[in-house]
Amino acid sequence: MRKLLLLSTSVLQNGKYLDYASDVIKAFFAENGVSKIVFIPYAAHDHDAYEKKVKDAFLEFGLELNSIHKSDNLMATVKEAQGFFVGGGNTFLLLKTLYDLNLLEAIKSRVLQDGIPYMGSSAGTNLATVNICTTNDMPIVHPPTLDAFGFLPFNINPHYLDHDPTSKHMGESRETRLSEYHDIPNAKSPPVLGLREGSWLQVKDDQILLKGSISNQTARLFVRGQQTKEHEVNSDLSFLLKM
Amino acid sequence: MRKLLLLSTSVLQNGKYLDYASDVIKAFFAENGVSKIVFIPYAAHDHDAYEKKVKDAFLEFGLELNSIHKSDNLMATVKEAQGFFVGGGNTFLLLKTLYDLNLLEAIKSRVLQDGIPYMGSSAGTNLATVNICTTNDMPIVHPPTLDAFGFLPFNINPHYLDHDPTSKHMGESRETRLSEYHDIPNAKSPPVLGLREGSWLQVKDDQILLKGSISNQTARLFVRGQQTKEHEVNSDLSFLLKM
16 A cells, blocks of 8 residues: 655745645545555754744645654654654755654554555655655755665655756756666666656555646656666556556 | 875766876876775676776876786785776665775775875765765665765765756755765764865875866765765865865
């Protein structure tokens, strides 16, 4: 079982927090009968400030949201959760904190065994995949492993960015960085979906749909040993579960 | 003792490999009496191809260079080295490989105890600092720790990039990412020097000079709890050893 809503980003240029995806978020929780959401704030340092921002946005969507960092029994909060939202920020910090608090397996089991809906944005989307090897973030802390929830057997690169040929910047392009992942000798690095700003995945059990708020947008798929391929918004990407 | 030449990048736009810094590289090795350099290729996957590219460039500088990956006694090669060049690529891969091969302490001791000159570019520059927490690279592999050579007690962010206010990309700016490093509660995250393309550090024992091939260029210094500050090329940054 898996019910996932995985956003590339939490905000579009000049936009309000999560505003561009408000209808999708409302529908995702409504169709699963969820009115009260447990928020995972650990990708940021200031949990109180982060909770306030997210709580206000969810209130406007008619949803109650409370951050787990205020709970005096984290495990009970996870066990009683109707739904999760894991917010963006620093992916290393998020993963390390979940390991430190022994929450990774607990949340994973709720989502995969009990079918509890999971919404992620940016770092929260990275966490839903097999590992955080394709995050864009800086390793400001060192998690014990890079393995993540593994709700999906492939990787996502959120905020996917095309190379600007006019740039004087000579650091690696996103495409080069992802190629390095697939060029590791004798490894089985899984496919990576480059999810551009304003697009997201809707996952229901074995069905994966690519969606987006920007017309004609595509997502770029990197598969080890193959040419990259663009997939249009509204494509069915369920085949990624079998690669 | 430390004799370091730390480049932000190995190549400028439309340039040949290391060409923009050829005079500096020649002078650095000449003044230390080095004519034969040991190359560390582990930031890339294809060591043979990487050696060829670098060997050809160094030949044009009148310098002999051989990659350590062809040695049948790595430890002896390190112990006999006159000078090192650690090339760019993926910083995680570089650090992990050095730990896997037990080379980190060996090279560190040669540079700090024996005063052997060390040149780094990009990932090789990250490695010269206290840790790789401020690399721009993707964590395609998981090193046992993020601790690096520690020739310098602060961090460097190579390929430092200013935020483009016209961009629609909503991923974190470089400045935001570096702030996250300094915002870790109860940590002592050291200063970070944002080194723009075409600039480098020349380090001789307790003197650090900021240099660059582009006129009027500056480097951006991030210090925990302070406003960021720009330092002009040709500045003396030796104070960073005492912060």
